[in-house]
Amino acid sequence: MTRRTTIAAAVTALTGAALLLAGQIHAAPARAPADAIKARQAGYKKMGAAMKQLMDQLKSDAPAKDAMLGAARTLAATSREQVSLFPVGSGPGGAVKTDALANIWTERPAFDAQMTKLVAETGKLATVAAGGDVDAIRAQAKATGAVCGACHRQFRADD
């Protein structure tokens, strides 16, 4: 091969490789709506159970720090997973029943802001729980709960 041909072949190969790599990083495939709905419903139930576990400990005379930390960590981790589980097409009226209201997609920036707040507050809850101060945990649990409630009032069908 001539020198020019070699260079052209190398550039082509590198570009091809770069494009392939870029494709790998970018192409997290969008979840099918039905799968997303089921996954997020399971996630929210997990979060509800974790919050109950935390609140039950706070109700008792001797709150167990390990149990509270475990619950807080579950809340923080699961809330991060929920962010990507609201793809277009997973709203009301589909094959799988959901309590998600249509305005999640028509007011998406507001919904995303609530999600960001949830991730932030649950993350803070996990940090506070690791610290072990029961009063601080109680306060942050209440603050986290306020975010749950606010988002639900705006974006979730009433029970």
Added chain:
Amino acid sequence: MTEPGLIAQRVTVWDVPVRLFHWLLVGLIGFSWWSGEQHEMDWHRTSGYAILALLVFRLYWGFAGSGTARFAGFLRGPRAVATYAAGLLRRQDAGVPGHNPLGGWSVLLLLATLFAMVGCGLFAVDVDGLESGPLSDYVSFEAGRTAAEVHGLLFNLLLGLIALHLAAILFHALVLRHNLVGPMVHGRAPLPSGATWQSGRVGWWRVLPGLLLAGGIAYAVSRGFRF
């Protein structure tokens, strides 16, 4: 049309505890409803404990109270109910003070529904796992959610029963010409001529065991049996 059978004699048909129970319950059901809707859950729980206390007291009074308050006095067998219902179709009701056979069983159904509602509420938890009844930490999240859902379904049943109750009161007022609201307020009702009547009054001190029982149970429940 004047009621032919009624004479001037008026008797005390409902004792003070029954009347107080009735009207306090009306207020508390309304307050529980409002506080629940507004998510004022501390108020909602307190209202529920008060209703629990009232229900426990009424259960006690159904055995220890005056004649018309006692369950044995107004829970009648199927034949008595059928006879009374047939009479109603002919717009006949003798107007004897106290619960009639149909009314008696309706009262029991109302009390049972309220007991069941309170019972479910004690174990209920909301969808966020945040607000819960005092006994919910004894059960799982799933069980608490089921309790919350049944609590809500029973409320619809309660509304239906209350509507029936009001319809019956109206029927008695408009068709049978019996005023049932007055006696539940001031306690006195006219006695039909020829009707026998035993006052069945009991000493006022009898309320004390009931108050202790009601207060004690409601308090213990509110603390989740943790002392």
